[in-house]
Amino acid sequence: MAELIIKNVNKVYPNNVQAVFDFNLHINDGEFIVLVGPSGCGKSTMLRMIVGLEKITSGEMVIRDYVEKDGKKVLEETVINNLSPGERDIAMVFQNYALYPHMTVYNNIGISLKLKHEDKFFIHDKVMATSNNIGLMEYLNRLPRQLSGGQRQRVALGRTIVRNPKIFLMDEPLSNLDAKLRVKTRTEIVLLQKKLGVTVVYVTHDQIEAMTMADRIVVMNNGYVQQVGTPYEVYHKPNNMFVAGFIGSLPMNMLRVCVEGDYVSQGDRRWQLASKDIQILKPYVGKEVMMGVRPENISIHPEDLKQYQASTNEYHIDFIDMLGCDLHVRMYNPETPNVNIVMQTSSEYDLQKNTSISVAFKMDKVHFFDVDSEERIS
Amino acid sequence: MKIDVKIRNKMTRIERTFYQTNNVPYLVVLLSIALNLYATIVLLNSLSTTYLIAVTILFNIFVTLFLFLCGIKVKVYQLSWAWILFGFVGFLIFRTHFVYDMLYKTSDEVFSQLFVINYLMIAVLVVTNILTLIRIYNQRLYKKVMSRK
Known part of the structure; x- marks a missing residue:
């Protein structure tokens, strides 16, 4: 897993609308970061810039990771600004799952490895280990339409885990689930993240989700970072009136x-x-x-x-x-x-x-x- | 060590069949449908205009549908349909050696074409059917071994 360093990132669309203003963040290895804010505050744009689906206008994004060279682990820094999404080694879970409807769970999970032309035995072992980890062993032969929302979400998660990427990005992955399932699935995601020790950047507009899942929360509004801190800090020491009003199930x-x-x-x-x-x-x-x-x-x-x-x-x-x-x-x-x-x-x-x-x-x-x-x- | 890897690979190969469809035999059955269609056209081309043409067309439509059903069932590892396909192979041998000669009274030239097409179908169906049977019996054996563990 890896650290992600975002320095002075700005995003200006061709119609001169600026979506993100001077975003700075250092995401540590194995950390669960939640970007939270109202609709249109730039959190999904930020996520899309990290994964490479949007180009950044200015600034720098660096992935710092330990790589093996000559049997030794060496710290390597890679500027990912101009890399294509495939080269960044970052996996993303989308709100609508984006599963292949004609493929079984087994094939959906293994598809990324198949596209990398990995050995079929290796693919099988990885798929089995991942499905075991996320509790999908019984559903491997099912098609996505035969699964519940929570199970589909786990398949989408499994598809990213199997790749063993440096960083996981999740764009409102629970918003399609009903309230009860959302609570259950968010606990599962957090437990899984702790178990695998992966670095996660999670986007949500639901501040309860942010408070319960995050190691650190990034509160955004109108493209600006309003506050970065632990759930405790953000709740008990809000930087400004926006954070004070936004965080908390009842506004301040x-x-x-x-x-x-x-x-x-x-x-x-x-x-x-x-x-x-x-x-x-x-x-x-x-x-x-x-x-x-x-x-x-x-x-x-x-x-x-x-x-x-x-x-x-x-x-x-x-x-x-x-x-x-x-x-x-x-x-x-x-x-x-x-x-x-x-x-x-x-x-x-x-x-x-x-x-x-x-x-x-x-x-x-x-x-x-x-x-x-x-x-x-x- | 090498034996361990071999056994492990074999186990993995069997395990994979539980999660993947039996694609090669299915595609071979589709190929044999195409070959049967070609054989039908060759046969119809040689026939004079009699009621036999209609019978031949209707029968071959049935054969096509039947083969497709076999293909679908074999794709999901259904043992009984694998054996039924063997029965179809028997029908193909019967058709090649008796039906063409006795019912259609085909010329030598047409017969030799039909002979090649039918035996090609027989060959591919037998080979893939054996493959399917091995896979199905391996699956059963695997389940037995796993249930003992």
Whole structure:
């Protein structure tokens, strides 16, 4: 397996639309990288540039790999900018699987080796070993149309594994699966990746998929990299308002507040700042900032109301989503009815629509962003 | 060591047949359909216009369909159809030595052409059928050995 180094890569289409701006990333050997972002943010373009289906406008892409020379392992760097997709030794799994419908699973998995004119015994051994690895032994004689979506996806995966490429690319491979199968298959992919120790670049617009699968996440928007970090970093220390809003199954609540010494306010509402934030927000005293609070950090628990007494305010319940174990409660401040906040709380609470409740913001867990630049204040 | 490799290769060869269709015998059966068509044309060309032409055409359409069915079944390693193909080989021998002479009363020149075509069909069908039978019996043996393990 190999490392992939992407330096200052830009992509400008002939109609002068720039899809990717100055993309820099160092992908380590055996790492699971997920490119995540909304539709049209340039993540699939980036993937297609890595595999060689799109030409890069400027920048450099390098594969660093250990190769055997005279019985010794030597580190080799290959600039892949101008190599054809076949020469790059990178395998890609597509969203629509791209399996040959007239070929059995056995032949679909072995096709790349057959095209390389490998020995038929070698092909057989590789196909059997791969199918065993991905649990397809029972389906080798079936045609793709006789398989479920998850099984087809595994065949597509097997077809790439059998080639033993340097890097695996996956372009939204789970988006054609139903919700249950998606959860199961994503676990299988991660386990398989860990077992084989391969380097994977995975593209998705589903941030839950990104959070659960990635070693590191690359959040993209409008062709720019917004943040690169572990799922923990991206969730708990978002670089800007876009990342804060995009990552998390419920978006972060954003409130425009005024910094007033050791507290922030919005109209008659006040929230006592945590001691760490008082110092950070000193330059912003008298100015407005955006305060971000995750739905799970808004609480109605009596102990929290006591602990964060200085950050407790009355809100009016607008709507309640019952999710079994959790409630998603949409609330608003009667003074500013257009600004809603969402709280995630246990379904044990008996909350009613169109009633008022006291809610506490866990101020040691809130984030502050600059109003103009939308960057994190830290 | 060499014996090990040989045995392993043989096992792999058998194992592969479980996942791949019996393509060569299938193609040979298709070839024999083409040869039969050629034999039919040669035969029809030599016949005077009688009801026998219609019978010959209808019968050969049946033969073509039957051979195609055999080909499809042999392609997926069906033992019974491999034996049925041997029966067809018997029919070809009977046709060459008795039917052409007794029913059609073909000339020597036409007969020699038909003789060559029919024996070509017989030869390729016998060879590929033996190959198919070996593969099928090997598969059975392999399954037996594996079930013991």
